[in-house]
Amino acid sequence: MQTVTEKLDRQAEKQRLGREMEFLQQGSFQYVYREGKIKAINEEEKEEPLEVASAGLSYDVVMLTREREDAPESLFVVFEGDTEVPCLIKHRLYAPENRKLKLVLGISYTKEHSDFQKIDAVGIDLPYAVAKGDRIDALFYLVSLSELKVKLVHKGMSVGECEFTLPESAAMPEEKAPESQKYPDFIEKEFAKANIIGTEQVKEELLKLNEQLKEERLQRNIEGEKHNYNFVLRGNPGTGKNVIAKVIAKILYENGIVKSETLVEADREKLVSDEAGETAKKTESVLAEVIEKHGTLYIDEAFRLYIKGNGKDHGREAIAAISKALEEHSGEFSVIISGAQSKIDEMLEKVNIGFTSKFEYSMDIPDYSSDELMTISELIMQSRSLFMSRAAKRAFANKLEKERSGESFLNVKTVRNILDEAEENKIVRLAELKKKNDYVSPEEFYILDKADFAESETEDKEISLEEKMARLQQMVGLADAKAKIKKIIASTRVVHELIKRGVRSKDEPVIMHMFFSGNEGTGKAAVARLLAGIYKDLKFLSQGQLVECRSEELLKGDVEEASETIRSKFDEAKGGLLFIEDSEPFINAASEELLEIFAENAVEYSADMMIVLSDTLDNLKKLLNEKPVLKKVFANNVNFADYTTAEMVVLAKAFIKAKGYVYDSANDKMLAKLIDKEKSETENFENVKGVRKVVKKLQKAAGARVAQASESDEDSKVSDVRAITGEDILACMM
Structure with missing residues (x-):
């Protein structure tokens, strides 16, 4: 009834x-x-x-x-x-x-x-x-x-x-003979299950691996020799490395390398403990599970087991335990490690050679093209029973291309993140219509509109020197860094004034290069971008552009090759600021000649170029101690301290406002507790990056609250469709 x-x-x-x-x-x-x-x-x-x-x-x-x-x-x-x-x-x-x-x-x-x-x-x-x-x-x-x-x-x-x-019947099209399947079922099914397409290059490599192992199987049966089959997957986030790992595990099982197709997945959190002596126990527990099942161990972002410049980090104990197990249980299980190419290669280069030598097989996984990501988005939407209007498709494509040009692009993960955010915006949009008593048809809950992919835009216009200086001083926290930069600017102004008055020779170089020391997410790149504009307005630099690169890009290859790369990158940055991340390749550079070439070029280009080398304070101190030739290049150091919880609350409120949400400052204490909770539970919170993740969680919680309120007609909660409430903060703390 x-x-x-x-x-x-x-x-x-x-x-x-x-x-x-x-x-x-x-x-x-x-x-x-x-x-x-x-x-x-x-x-x-x-x-x-x-x-x-x-x-x-x-x-x-x-x-x-x-x-x-x-x-x-x-x-x-x-x-x-x-x-x-x-x-x-x-x-x-x-x-x-x-x-x-x-x-x-x-x-x-x-x-x-x-x-x-x-x-x-x-x-x-x-x-x-x-x-x-x-x-x-x-x-x-x-x-x-x-x-x-x-x-x-x-x-x-x-x-x-x-x-x-309508006709009762019509001419049926002639059925085409089914094409012969190119790849085995266990390859096709895993990719289809994960909505992954356009991976022909990877599938070809997997097919070749399968054929190779079939041939080797006969040889193993004849000789009775045990062999390690361990793999390195190199690729950026979101390129389907976990799916490829599952396929490799099946290939190993199909060819008798392992006795089970079981794939045990692990990461740093599952293997490493902060307490002394506990890491070996955690890692051995995971290894025991894999060995007992005669399966395959997959370690995602394995490079996180090796923290550069920190010889006391417990991740090295996990590496040692895995290496020992591979030695003692050779042929009983396999290991697959994955990560971004530069990071995984750096780890394998630095860790014990005994560990590295056990990984004889590797596979490079390319990024997806824009067309492939669009097709993947359609498959994801199909699985969610969602559709896009034409205008929404264009808005989605534009947003995807914008994300693609950024530093945090994650391939398929970025596609999922964009669609997740669009779904949240759709819930809010329809709730607002309902609040106005506008008619919302049932099918509109399944259609994403152009407005759902919109984001707040800031006007990109040229600002004055005074505004740039004001923005620098208005940045949250960084009191010591801002004071030091202010002194450096004043000092550089004096030097240029002396040159203008003829007191100082024009031929004497003005070295503006400096270190930015501090942990991840402390605003070093943002300050560098402002500083490039400030130095242009002060006529210290002619163009004011910011060029970013990693030191490994500059120092890669032999002396001749690296020298060409250095000059090419300096030419690109001429007139602006060259922001270089990571000092360790400089520390580990075997060639003193190469460092001399870098230093000479840095001084030569200093008349119209500024270099900022960014890393932790410990690493930069080590660099100057071990490579004194660079002391003549970097005259100043600006230290960026970690943000306090109070400063992170201010940052979070700014991000919430930029997303178009309303926030009540009465909830500041709860927000601070949430940030502290996330910091304690996250190994690398990374300051600003960690705060952005907290805000994203709050957005999801708000979307879930609005959706639930819409279903139950709770108008008081639907009215908060563009707000981050105390209820949302509590939901994230559960």
Whole structure:
């Protein structure tokens, strides 16, 4: 039996949709949303849906039209094959400039609709009350397997209607002979399960590995020799390394290398402890599980087991334990490690040679192209029963390209993050419409709009020297760093004034290069960007551009190759600031000649270029102690202290505001507790980066709260659709 509330809701729904249903002559119907369709159900059946004939369409009914005047004609599915009758759906169209709407109906038997067969075409003249770009709701009513009625509704009023006769049968396209499968099932299935496409290069390598191991299997059987089959996967985040690891584990199992296809996944958190003597126990426990099952161990971001410049880090104990197990249990299990190429190679170069030598197989995994990521996004959306409007697709593509040019691009992970954020924005957008008592149709909960991919934009304009200096001083925290930079600028001004007055020779170089010391996420790059502009306005530099690179890029290869790279990068940065991250390659540089070349060029270019070398304070001290030749290059050090919790609260509030959310400062204490909790539970919180992650969690919590409130009609909570509340903070602390 229905409750009184359910009956009232049912009546309200009927009243709200009544005007759109007047054209149905067969009886009174109402909308019920099921499995992606709006099906018509006889109102007289209060308790159960109307029983309909089991017969359904044997083909897809497809409409060809223009969704916008400036858009090409495109196909959309009106009714899928097997649709039962009666059935009603609604599709959104937009009025063309000449108010002449063209609908071409056809049928198709294939998913791609390449066999589209035209049935009929109708032109509908829209009334003058309809303006260009106005939304038109096209209501398609499948009366029977042969009769289709269409009605166009604009702002609740009928503006046109037509009928189509559907064929009982149509010519089926000739079936093509199935193509022979290129890759084994265990390769294809894992990639399909993870919605990964466009990995032909990787699949080819996996296929070759499979064939190679088949050949080696016979040799192993003859000689009875045990062999280590361990792998290094090099690739950026989000390139599907975990999926590839699963496929490799299956290949090893299929070819008798291991006795089980079990893949045990681990990372630094699972292997390393902060307490002395506990890391070996944690690692041995994971190894025991893998060895017992005769399977494969996969360590993601394995480079995190080796912390450069920290010989006391417990990660080295985990490496030693794994190396020992591979020695004592040779042939009983396999290990796969993965990470970004530069980081994983650096680790393998630095750690014990006994560990490195056990990884004979490697695979380089390329980034995805933009087209591949767009296709992956469609697969992800399909799995979530989501769709995009054309404008939304363009907005998504633009946002993806913007992310792609940034430093934190994560391939498929970035695609998922963008879609997650868009879904949250959609929930907020629809909740705001509901709050205004605007009609929201059921299918709109499954459509992402252009607005869902929007983000707050800051005007990118040239600002004055005074504004740049003010922005530097207004940066949160960094009191000592800002004071030191202010002194350095004043000192450099004096030197240039002395040159202008002839007191100091123009031929005497003015060295502006300096160290920025501090941990990750303390704003060093942001300050460098401002400093480049300040030095340009003060006419210390001619262009003021910021060029960023890592020291390993400069020092890679032999002396001749590295010398060319150094000059090329200095030419690129001439007139601006060259921001170099990581001093360790300088410390470990075997060639003193190369360091001399770097130092000479740094002095030569100093008339119109500034170098900032960024790393931790300990590493930079070590650099000057071990490579004194660089003392003549770097005259100053600016130290960037870690942010305090109070300063992180200020940063979080700024990020929340930039995202377009409202925040009540009365919740500052709770927010501080949340940040402290995240800091204590995260090994590398990384200051600003960690705060951004906290804000992202708060956004998700707010989205979940609004979604729950929308479902239960709790208006008080829906009213906070663009707010980060105390409730959201508490949800993140649970």
